[in-house]
Every structure is written in structure tokens, then in C-alpha cells.
Amino acid sequence: MSAIAMQPPAMRGGVPFLGHLTDFFKDPVGLLRKGYQDHGPIYSFRMGGRNMVVMLGPDNNRFVFQETDKLLSIRESMPFFHKMFSPNFYSFAEMEEYLNQRAVIMPRFKASAMKQYVPVMAEEAMALCHRLGDSGEFDLVSTLGPVVMDIAAHSFMGRDFKQKLGHEFFELFRDFSGGMEFVLPLWLPTKKMRRSQAAKKKLHQILGDWIRQRRARPVEPADFFQDMVASTYPDGRPIPDELIIHMILLLVWAGHETTAGQVSWAMIDILQNREYQDVLRGEIAAILGSASGADLSWEQAIAMQKMDLALRETERLHPVAFTMIRKAAADFQRDGYQIREGDWILLAPSVSHRMSEIFDRPDDYDPERFNTERADTKVESNSLIGFGGGMHRCAGVNFARMEMKALIAILLQRYDMELIDTPRPIAGAGTYWPEQPCRVRYKRRTMAARAPADLDGVAAAAGCPAHAKGKN
Amino acid sequence: MARVTYVQPDGSEKTCTNFEGMAVMHLAIGNLVDGIDALCGGVRQCGTCHVYVDDAWVERVGPPGEEEAIMLDALADFIEVTPGSRLSCQIHITEELDGLRVHVPKEQPGI
Numbered sequence: 001m002s003a004i005a006m007q008p009p010a011m012r013g014g015v016p017f018l019g020h021l022t023d024f025f026k027d028p029v030g031l032l033r034k035g036y037q038d039h040g041p042i043y044s045f046r047m048g049g050r051n052m053v054v055m056l057g058p059d060n061n062r063f064v065f066q067e068t069d070k071l072l073s074i075r076e077s078m079p080f081f082h083k084m085f086s087p088n089f090y091s092f093a094e095m096e097e098y099l100n101q102r103a104v105i106m107p108r109f110k111a112s113a114m115k116q117y118v119p120v121m122a123e124e125a126m127a128l129c130h131r132l133g134d135s136g137e138f139d140l141v142s143t144l145g146p147v148v149m150d151i152a153a154h155s156f157m158g159r160d161f162k163q164k165l166g167h168e169f170f171e172l173f174r175d176f177s178g179g180m181e182f183v184l185p186l187w188l189p190t191k192k193m194r195r196s197q198a199a200k201k202k203l204h205q206i207l208g209d210w211i212r213q214r215r216a217r218p219v220e221p222a223d224f225f226q227d228m229v230a231s232t233y234p235d236g237r238p239i240p241d242e243l244i245i246h247m248i249l250l251l252v253w254a255g256h257e258t259t260a261g262q263v264s265w266a267m268i269d270i271l272q273n274r275e276y277q278d279v280l281r282g283e284i285a286a287i288l289g290s291a292s293g294a295d296l297s298w299e300q301a302i303a304m305q306k307m308d309l310a311l312r313e314t315e316r317l318h319p320v321a322f323t324m325i326r327k328a329a330a331d332f333q334r335d336g337y338q339i340r341e342g343d344w345i346l347l348a349p350s351v352s353h354r355m356s357e358i359f360d361r362p363d364d365y366d367p368e369r370f371n372t373e374r375a376d377t378k379v380e381s382n383s384l385i386g387f388g389g390g391m392h393r394c395a396g397v398n399f400a401r402m403e404m405k406a407l408i409a410i411l412l413q414r415y416d417m418e419l420i421d422t423p424r425p426i427a428g429a430g431t432y433w434p435e436q437p438c439r440v441r442y443k444r445r446t447m448a449a450r451a452p453a454d455l456d457g458v459a460a461a462a463g464c465p466a467h468a469k470g471k472n
Numbered sequence: 473m474a475r476v477t478y479v480q481p482d483g484s485e486k487t488c489t490n491f492e493g494m495a496v497m498h499l500a501i502g503n504l505v506d507g508i509d510a511l512c513g514g515v516r517q518c519g520t521c522h523v524y525v526d527d528a529w530v531e532r533v534g535p536p537g538e539e540e541a542i543m544l545d546a547l548a549d550f551i552e553v554t555p556g557s558r559l560s561c562q563i564h565i566t567e568e569l570d571g572l573r574v575h576v577p578k579e580q581p582g583i
Contacts, residue, residue: 065493066564099515106513111504234517302504312491372473372489379491381474381565389493390564391515398502 005338008053011035011045019046026427029322029350036351042337053328053339054346057355058382063334064326064347065382065390069095072326072345074392083193084176084200084253085246091392100233102395105247108224111398115298117155121406122296124150128407129293129414134444137420139437140267144407145260146170151403152252158223161210169206175199177253200249207245255396258320261433262386263404265318266311268423268434270408273365277412279306284413289452293410300452307405309367315386317365318425322350322432324388349385350432358383415442474570478505479526481578490565496574497521497561507576514561516540519547520580525556525563526573533563533572550581 011034014020023031024047032054035043041056055064068074075092082092090101107113128147132138149170153162161169176199178192214229222230228244270277283306288296324347328339339345354362358380359369370384371377387394394400411417420439425432476499477487488503500508500521509520516539525533536544540562544553560574 061493062564062566099512099517102515103512103517107511109513110501110510234512370491372475377473377489379473381490381567381569382493384491385493387492390495391561393493393498393514395513 005333005336008042008044008337008339009039011038011043014046018048019050021047029348029425029432032323032346032348032351033354036355041355042335044343050344051340051342052344052346053337054348054351055334056348056352058352058358058380060334061347061352061385061389062382064324064345065388065393068326068390068392071328071330071332073329074326076327084196085250086242089243089246090250101243101247103234104228104231104239105251105395108227109395109397109399114301114398114402117151117399118296118298118301118402118406120154121151121403122293122410124154125407125410126292126294129410132415132442135442137439137441139439140264141260141433141436141438144263144267145256147407148260148263148403149173149252149256152255155399156224156228156248156251157207157210158219158225160219161225165206169203172199172203172206173252173256176203176249177257203249204242204245207248208241211241211244251396254394255400259400259403261320262314262318262400263407264434264438265320265423266314266404266408267411267417267440268419268438269314269317269365270310270412271417271419271440272423276310276365276367280310280409281412283307284409285447285450287453288409288413289450290447291452293406293413296406296410301402301405301409303453304405304409306367307409308401309370310408311401311404312370312384313365313367316353316359316384317363318432318434319349319353319386320432321386321388323348324385347385352383352385413447414444416445417442474565474567474572476500476565476569477571477573478508478523479573479575480507481576494565495561496523496563496565496572497559499565500560505576507580508560509580510561512561516543516559516562518582519543519551519559520582521560522547522551522577522580523558523560523574524554524577525558526575527556529569529572529574530556532568533558537562547581551577551579 011020014023020031031045035045035054036056041060042053044051044053046052064072088094088097090098093101124147127150128143150162150166153166153169175195178196210225211229214226219226228247232238270280283304287300287303326345328341328343328345330341332339352358356362368374369377370379382389387397417440420441421437423434423438426435474490475487476490476496477485478500479485486503486505488499488505490499494502495514497508497510497514501510508523511520512518536558540559543559544557547553
């Protein structure tokens with residue numbers, strides 16, 4: 001450690017008091033990229049009274065993941081979260097409470113637990129196909145967003161909930177999500193805030209009723225919601241209804257806000273890259289044959305490895321969570337720079353994912369860069385961070401990847417599609433969605449009759465332990 | 473990239489590759505490696521992601537952290553804990569760990 005550490009280089013420009021606040025909210029990724037071009041992987045800028053220190057690249061990513069809850073705190077990083085949920089909830093609760101709450105959620109999101117959700121994902125994707133018919137146009141975010149919500153409602157609250165309350169729930173949820181506010185003080189009674197709080201109240205009522213109903217009349221076999229209602233803390237204490245409601249709202253909110261954008265970007269990337277689209281179509285045809293997507297199985301989805309590569313490449317090029325924020329809990333030095341307690345630390349997947357030191361031809365779409373079977377694959381650990389990392393890595397990563405896979409596979413199998421509008425990211429500092437309208441023209445494909453691949457063989461080849469051992 | 477090989481009690485192996493911000497546990501779960509349960513999801517609360525780090529790697533991986541060591545101590549009543557024992561959720565994968573081998577135990581506590 002050097003005796004005198006320097007301040008991280010500061011971005012020039014900005015205005016008194018506000019600093020780069022307005023630049024950040026106009027074009028955050030543009031500002032973050034400029035900082036990197038001018039100053040390298042560690043630099044700072046001011047936003048209002050806050051000193052923001054940006055850290056880029058795999059080693060800084062690793063540092064932030066490993067130091068969260070130690071040198072760095074995540075608890076104060078999303079003030080709107082307190083208002084949408086509760087100050088004692090999840091990442092923002094005291095450590096022990098966070099650990100307990102996470103332990104309730106995690107077992108339900110393991111890759112192997114996805115088996116029960118694939119049929120739900122396929123059913124909702126097929127319902128979309130029926131609504132779309134044989135040909136026409138649709139807008140990506142406004143069409144796929146509700147499907148993501150349907151999958152969440154159906155998977156987490158149950159089929160009966162979705163059938164009864166699906167539409168009302170979606171409307172309320174949209175207002176509730178409007179409470180995600182980065183710019184204005186949260187005590188301001190803005191229309192958006194008032195609506196979000198009113199929606200929160202109603203959602204709590206609906207879910208509270210739903211919990212009571214499920215307690216009175218449990219469903220068998222238990223679905224996700226029944227499991228949540230019955231779940232306890234690791235030490236056996238029952239979980240208060242209020243907390244179950246927060247957890248369900250968190251899962252639906254976090255899953256919707258991000259997946260709707262990410263799956264839309266994935267479609268855009270595939271439609272813009274004809275060559276890889278053909279590779280994916282070939283894979284889908286080999287695995288599903290001409291069978292309808294309604295019968296998509298977990299084993300088939302697992303076997304779609306080219307689709308995995310495509311989804312990773314979209315995560316790299318268009319990470320919807322384009323920054324991740326922590327707060328320094330103590331003074332420390334990093335690469336010779338002095339960081340002060342209270343500084344805000346920003347990771348920026350949107351910039352790190354396009355560093356030419358890390359990725360060859362970083363602006364090119366090349367899913368095969370992640371193909372581990374290729375001899376020239378060389379992507380470093382901690383380079384791809386769209387789902388975060390370390391102890392706070394996204395709990396729903398396996399669910400999100402699976403639903404994107406199911407939805408895209410079924411749409412690609414069924415339709416020829418082309419983009420009508422030129423895609424570009426939305427302006428502003430919210431979740432990094434494609435700007436609307438971003439429409440697709442589609443037409444039903446004709447498929448020659450073809451048998452699906454041998455399932456057991458497919459699963460064993462994909463490394464499914466159950467099949468490899470011949471148990472199934 | 474860093475490759476981690478998971479060795480099962482019957483000697484079978486699976487090698488998985490990490491590009492992301494993952495711990496040894498995350499990589500196993502994402503790749504459907506048998507025998508790593510991780511019920512608590514990676515917050516050193518359940519011990520069901522316990523692995524034996526291969527002797528050749530023990531030094532490079534390093535010892536458990538303070539809270540992890542307390543957990544491993546407590547687990548010693550239920551499972552065999554050795555000097556190579558680690559909770560795989562607490563081993564963050566870096567490029568220095570490329571080639572790491574871990575042995576999956578026969579049983580995880582409480583499973």
C-alpha cells in the first residue's frame with residue numbers, strides 16, 4: 001500500500017452542485033463510457049452531493065463482489081426499494097435477516113427446480129402464439145412484457161390466481177413498478193409515487209387474501225405459492241404473511257423489470273444476425289422436430305446449448321441492469337486510489353462488457369465467444385456480470401434464463417420474423433430496455449414433419465445427472 | 473476463463489467453465505452438478521454445498537473465512553470435515569483457480 005494514495009481521476013465538466021447528474025439521467029451509459037475512454041478503469045464523477053467512483057473490468061468486478069457486506073454496503077444503494085417493499089427486507093435488511101430470507105427463496109430457483117416451471121413457460125408462450133395468429137406485427141416490449149408477467153404470476157401464485165386475477169394484477173403491478181425512482185426525492189408526492197403506493201396497498205390486500213385462501217384450502221401437489229405459505233425460517237419459525245407478500249412482489253418485480261427488456265434484446269440480436277438465427281433454428285429443429293412448442297420439456301430446453309450462448313451474448317451486449325451500486329462502508333485503497341467512506345461505488349456491465357482488453361471485437365455479436373468447446377475461447381472469470389456476482393448474485397438467474405429460452409425457441413420455431421423499427425436503448429436511467437416502438441413483422445412458418453430428438457440421449461449428452469445414471 | 477472439475481464419490485467427473493461472477497457453488501448449480509445442494513443459496517447458512525478441495529489445490533484456494541470456519545466446525549458433528557473442507561459458496565472463482573478440482577462428498581448435512 002502506498003503512503004499517499006491519490007483520489008480517483010475525476011470527470012471534467014458537470015455543473016456546480018448537480019455535477020454530472022443531468023448528463024447521467026439523459027444518457028448514463030454514454031457518460032460512463034466517456035469516463036472510461038478519458039480516465040481508464042477507475043474514475044469518479046459527482047452527482048448532486050454524491051461522489052460516484054466507477055470501477056470497471058473483471059478484477060474490479062471481483063473485488064466489489066467479494067467485498068460486498070464487508071468494505072462495501074449494498075443496503076443503501078436503492079432508496080426506492082425501501083418505499084416499494086420495506087426497509088427490513090432482503091438485501092436491505094440486517095445481515096442475519098437477509099440471510100434467513102434468502103434461504104427461503106433460493107431452493108426454489110435452483111437449475112434443477114426449473115423442471116416444474118418449463119411446462120408453465122411453454123404454455124404461456126403458446127398462449128402468446130395463439131393470440132398472435134398466423135401473421136401480423138407486434139411490439140417487442142409491450143408484447144413480451146405481459147408474457148413474462150403471466151409466466152411469473154402462473155409460476156409463483158398458481159394457475160388459479162392467474163386465471164382469476166391476471167389482468168387486474170398486471171395493471172396494479174405496472175403502477176407499483178412506477179415507484180422505481182432514481183432521480184426525485186422519494187417524499188415528493190408525485191403522481192407516479194402516489195400511484196405506486198396505492199397499487200402497493202391493493203397488491204398487499206390481494207396477496208393477503210390469497211395467502212388466507214391457500215392456508216384454508218391448500219392445493220396438492222403444492223405449487224410455488226403453497227410452498228411459500230408453508231415455509232419457515234431455517235430455525236423453524238413461521239414466516240409472517242407480510243414478508244411472504246414482500247417476497248412474492250420482489251420476485252415478480254425483479255423478474256419482470258429485467259427479463260422483459262433482456263428477452264426483447266435477445267430477440268433483436270437474433271433477428272439482426274441472420275447467420276446465428278439459422279444456427280438456432282437448426283438446433284431447435286433437431287431437438288423439437290416439428291412437435292409443437294407446447295410439449296417443450298426441461299430436457300429439451302437444457303439441450304439447447306446454442307441458445308444458451310446467444311442469451312449470454314445478449315446479456316453481454318445489452319445488460320438491462322447496466323450499473324450495480326454499493327456504498328463504501330470504510331476508507332480503503334484500490335489500485336493506488338483512495339476511496340472514502342460514503343463514496344458510491346459503481347460497477348458498469350454496460351461498459352465492462354465492451355472493453356476490448358476483455359472481449360475481442362467487443363461490439364460484434366458473436367455468441368460462439370462463450371463456447372467452451374472451442375480451443376480459442378478465453379473469456380475471463382468475472383467478465384460477464386449481467387446477473388451480478390458473489391453473495392448477492394441474482395437469485396432468479398436460472399429461472400430468467402430458462403423462460404427466455406422457452407419463449408424465444410417457441411417463437412423462432414413458429415414464425416419468420418423481421419424488425420420493422422431500428423432498435424435503440426431507451427433514454428434515461430431506468431432499466432435499459434429497447435425503446436418503443438420496436439416492432440416485429442411475423443409470419444407463420446411451414447415445417448416439414450420431423451420427429452423430436454431422443455430425449456434420454458439428449459439429456460444425458462447435456463450432462464443431466466439423472467439421465468447420465470440411467471435413473472430416468 | 474476458469475475451469476472447475478467436480479469429482480463425484482464414484483470417481484466420475486464433470487468440468488464446468490466460469491466467465492461470470494460466480495462461486496464454485498453457483499457454477500455447480502448452474503450446470504446441474506449432482507450432490508451440491510446449496511439450500512441457503514450461497515450465504516454460508518446451511519452447509520449443503522460442502523466440498524473437499526483437492527489436496528493439490530488446498531493451499532491456493534486458502535482456508536475458510538471466520539464465519540465459514542464456525543459453520544464447518546458445527547457441521548463436524550454430522551459430516552466428515554477435513555483440512556480441505558470448504559463451503560463451495562464461499563470460494564469465489566478467479567482466473568488463478570483455473571483447473572481447480574473439488575470432491576463432492578457422499579452426503580450433505582441434513583439431505
